[in-house]
Amino acid sequence: METSLYDFTVKSNDGSDISLSAFRDKPVLIVNTASKCGFTGQYAGLESLYQEYKEKGLVILAFPCDQFAHQEPGSDEEIAEFCQLNYGVTFPIMSKIEVNGKGADPLYVWLKKQAPGLLGGSIKWNFTKFLVGKDGKSVERFASKVEPVELKGSIEGVL
Numbered sequence: 001m002e003t004s005l006y007d008f009t010v011k012s013n014d015g016s017d018i019s020l021s022a023f024r025d026k027p028v029l030i031v032n033t034a035s036k037c038g039f040t041g042q043y044a045g046l047e048s049l050y051q052e053y054k055e056k057g058l059v060i061l062a063f064p065c066d067q068f069a070h071q072e073p074g075s076d077e078e079i080a081e082f083c084q085l086n087y088g089v090t091f092p093i094m095s096k097i098e099v100n101g102k103g104a105d106p107l108y109v110w111l112k113k114q115a116p117g118l119l120g121g122s123i124k125w126n127f128t129k130f131l132v133g134k135d136g137k138s139v140e141r142f143a144s145k146v147e148p149v150e151l152k153g154s155i156e157g158v159l
Helices: 042-056 076-087 106-114 148-158
Strands: 009-011 017-019 028-033 059-064 129-132 139-142
Touching: 028 042, 028 106, 042 059, 042 076, 042 148, 059 076, 106 129, 106 139, 129 148, 139 148
Parallel strands: 028 059
Antiparallel strands: 009 017, 028 129, 129 139
């Protein structure tokens, strides 16, 4: 049974495995993303947060997801290219996953259990954000409409 963020391994956009234990003692912001969403512009805000706080240890991980109105139709390669060309994204982008339902990635099953949100055990839309503390256990959840800049206080609180 997974008891912390560090118990999970995820797939990078290039198909390689990434053990989240590599981020031990660092706060991690996890976001389910999409390239054709009304919130897609948040990539710029996420990159800004990453540039401001990465030297202090912040890790941002984007998990593309096509479960909401087919707003992430591209391949992993196309998604990475889109993020780089349009938003200059330098934080890691993972392989496309599902965040709800029977096919939900185990990491997201755990995140939703740690911070249920208004809909309980499901993700409402793209760009739902989870901030995991340095302990790998404490999780704070933010709705899609919360702009990345609004997370600064919470991020500074866990750095």
